[in-house]
Amino acid sequence: MHGLDLARAVLMLVGVVYHGALLFKAGGGWRIEAESTHQVFNAITDGIHLFRMHAFYLLSGFFVALVAAKDASKTSAWKRISRLAIPMLFVGFTANTLMNQLSSAWQFDTNIASYVIKGQWLGPLWFVGNLIAYYALSPIFLTVIGKLTFLNRTRLWMLGPVLLVTAAAMVIAVSLCGKYFPEMFVILHFKNLLMYLPVFVLGLLLHRVMDVFTAALSLRGSLVIFASALGMRLVASSLHFYDIHYVLGETIQQYFALAVALAVIALFNQLAKPGPVLKYFVDASYTLYLVHMPVIVVLHSLLAPLHLAWYVEYPVIVGITTYLCLQLHHNIVARIPFVAWLLNGTPMKREVKGVTINVGHSAA
Numbered sequence: 001m002h003g004l005d006l007a008r009a010v011l012m013l014v015g016v017v018y019h020g021a022l023l024f025k026a027g028g029g030w031r032i033e034a035e036s037t038h039q040v041f042n043a044i045t046d047g048i049h050l051f052r053m054h055a056f057y058l059l060s061g062f063f064v065a066l067v068a069a070k071d072a073s074k075t076s077a078w079k080r081i082s083r084l085a086i087p088m089l090f091v092g093f094t095a096n097t098l099m100n101q102l103s104s105a106w107q108f109d110t111n112i113a114s115y116v117i118k119g120q121w122l123g124p125l126w127f128v129g130n131l132i133a134y135y136a137l138s139p140i141f142l143t144v145i146g147k148l149t150f151l152n153r154t155r156l157w158m159l160g161p162v163l164l165v166t167a168a169a170m171v172i173a174v175s176l177c178g179k180y181f182p183e184m185f186v187i188l189h190f191k192n193l194l195m196y197l198p199v200f201v202l203g204l205l206l207h208r209v210m211d212v213f214t215a216a217l218s219l220r221g222s223l224v225i226f227a228s229a230l231g232m233r234l235v236a237s238s239l240h241f242y243d244i245h246y247v248l249g250e251t252i253q254q255y256f257a258l259a260v261a262l263a264v265i266a267l268f269n270q271l272a273k274p275g276p277v278l279k280y281f282v283d284a285s286y287t288l289y290l291v292h293m294p295v296i297v298v299l300h301s302l303l304a305p306l307h308l309a310w311y312v313e314y315p316v317i318v319g320i321t322t323y324l325c326l327q328l329h330h331n332i333v334a335r336i337p338f339v340a341w342l343l344n345g346t347p348m349k350r351e352v353k354g355v356t357i358n359v360g361h362s363a364a
Contacts, residue, residue, distance in 0.1 A: 002272045004059060006278060007264065011052055011055055011059075011264075013322070016292045017048065017318060018048045022041070024038060031100075032297055033105050037310060051260040054196070054254075057131075057196045058202055058203040060200060061134070061199070077135065086342065090343065091125065092125055096123040099294040128187075129187030129188055133187075134200045145205055145208050156224075160228060167252075167255040167258060171247050173198065175247070223263075225262055226263045228259070233252055233256040236248075286343075286344060287325060288326065291343075299316075299321060
């Protein structure tokens with residue numbers, strides 16, 4: 001599982017690259033806009049957005065199933081949800097509030113009730129809010145998946161049609177969202193909640209067919225899946241599937257995104273080497289994910305009067321944000337029990353003369 005841990009941690013770190021790039025994206029559209037922009041950041045953000053959330057939710061589903069297989073008790077499920085909810089609430093109403101105040105290109109409600117109900121306090125943590133909902137629903141999905149005996153005969157080639165069905169379900173879910181649900185409600189981003197639910201369920205399913213998932217993460221398996229998806233996308237583009245029918249074209253696009261997500265996960269699964277460095281990086285990645293965006297906004301507010309060119313300010317912001325977040329984790333989160341509880345919702349483990357001890361309250 002070390003490779004999957006690494007993949008999840010890298011996807012969180014890529015959030016710094018992604019949100020930093022949004023700041024310098026030509027045409028703006030983000031919560032703050034830099035004076036100096038470039039088209040290259042449009043390519044960076046589009047490329048990362050293509051697969052990042054797909055990979056996140058697929059891995060989340062897999063890990064939920066993995067943990068549930070070891071301990072499916074209600075107590076364990078509640079602890080997993082609290083690990084997400086406590087940091088989400090703390091960061092959402094502290095660091096994100098400061099971020100919103102400094103977001104010159106983004107408007108939010110000054111009425112507290114509306115601010116909370118519309119989920120404007122969440123910022124990038126909508127991912128966590130939706131994940132809490134998935135966690136709550138996961139016992140139902142796991143029960144159904146556990147009863148599907150035909151999955152015992154699943155082969156790697158069958159993953160292709162499953163990915164295609166998942167992609168179609170994503171597109172259909174999005175089309176339903178705009179008709180029946182608001183964009184946000186407290187902790188739920190309904191469009192993304194419905195769109196990525198099939199991906200999360202796919203992660204649960206892949207744990208059930210572990211041999212297939214292992215084969216898909218091999219070099220050969222990931223290349224076959226990616227090549228087939230790329231071929232299908234090229235055919236769809238040449239035949240103008242988007243012009244023929246939006247749902248058909250978008251399904252092919254999501255199918256390709258899922259294949260890219262699997263390929264990225266497979267890459268880091270191959271690269272991972274167990275050790276203290278990997279463990280530290282995995283432990284620190286959640287802290288980095290939680291606070292990186294407020295840090296980016298604050299740094300830009302401080303640097304804006306200098307009128308720096310994008311090729312100077314972007315690497316400075318990405319580098320300093322990453323450094324500050326890692327330092328926060330190393331010097332504060334991993335050392336102070338109460339902060340560990342607020343930002344990780346669980347005790348941190350530290351090594352003292354070869355003995356592992358817990359730092360923080362027991363929340364996981």
